[in-house]
Amino acid sequence: MKGLTDMKFKKLASVFVAGALALSMMAPAFALGGGGTTTTTPTTTPTTTPTTTPAASGDSSETTASVAVTSTTNVPTLNVAVATTGAIAINPYRLTIEINGEDAQNVLYSAPIYAVNESNCKVEVALSATVTIGGDIVLVGSAEEVQTEEKDAKNVYLTLVTSPVEDNESAEPADDDDDSRVLTFEESGTAYSFGGEDDELEAIILEAGDEEANYFAMQFVGDANTNTSDVWTTADTLSASIVLTFAPLALDEEA
Numbered sequence: 001m002k003g004l005t006d007m008k009f010k011k012l013a014s015v016f017v018a019g020a021l022a023l024s025m026m027a028p029a030f031a032l033g034g035g036g037t038t039t040t041t042p043t044t045t046p047t048t049t050p051t052t053t054p055a056a057s058g059d060s061s062e063t064t065a066s067v068a069v070t071s072t073t074n075v076p077t078l079n080v081a082v083a084t085t086g087a088i089a090i091n092p093y094r095l096t097i098e099i100n101g102e103d104a105q106n107v108l109y110s111a112p113i114y115a116v117n118e119s120n121c122k123v124e125v126a127l128s129a130t131v132t133i134g135g136d137i138v139l140v141g142s143a144e145e146v147q148t149e150e151k152d153a154k155n156v157y158l159t160l161v162t163s164p165v166e167d168n169e170s171a172e173p174a175d176d177d178d179d180s181r182v183l184t185f186e187e188s189g190t191a192y193s194f195g196g197e198d199d200e201l202e203a204i205i206l207e208a209g210d211e212e213a214n215y216f217a218m219q220f221v222g223d224a225n226t227n228t229s230d231v232w233t234t235a236d237t238l239s240a241s242i243v244l245t246f247a248p249l250a251l252d253e254e255a
Helices: 002-029
Strands: 080-082 088-090 097-099 102-104 108-110 113-117 122-134 137-140 154-165 181-184 191-194 204-206 215-224 237-249
Touching (some): 080 237, 122 181, 154 204, 181 191, 204 215, 215 237
Antiparallel strands (some): 080 113, 088 108, 108 215, 122 191, 122 204, 122 237, 154 181, 154 215
């Protein structure tokens, strides 16, 4: 009996030892503070898998795939400011008039009309202008024809001078350099132009808005007959219409 009892006791002791070992191995799973459990999740580094479209599959030894390609075209923003009005003073009796704050006796004068290119590209400027006469004015084609022996002729020589300028405050266009364009009006109601497809005079080029030489000026210049015996009246007038066309041009390639 004693041997049997000792054997049972050893079996029970073994069960207790195994149970204690199992409890000791489970102990880390219990929270130390609140009676709940904490679970530790292994940290992994996320990975990104490229998105691809599988090529077509089939029974042959070749497969095909297609790629769609799109494009964008960068275009400039045209931004050109132009004065909308102008005036011509005809002064055949050489009366004193004020020009740029000073007294003058010009027989024919107009203040410059300015435009400025504020675009992010160069622009090509084409111009068309028409002059219409009123009263008894006669347009002539040269300054030499203004003063004639015919005392009753109200002759007027009129040109429109256009060129790039340095500012839009007081600069007047030049009429004698490569960038100048001069139109002479010989007929009332007829359009005279430069920069068009059929014009002899080429367009004016203005630099981009953040560069120099992006201003240009237009000015009517000419003469009127001061020797006529026919009295000039307020009905003797000149009116003009100017149409400007601006087209974008590529910037110069930087060195």
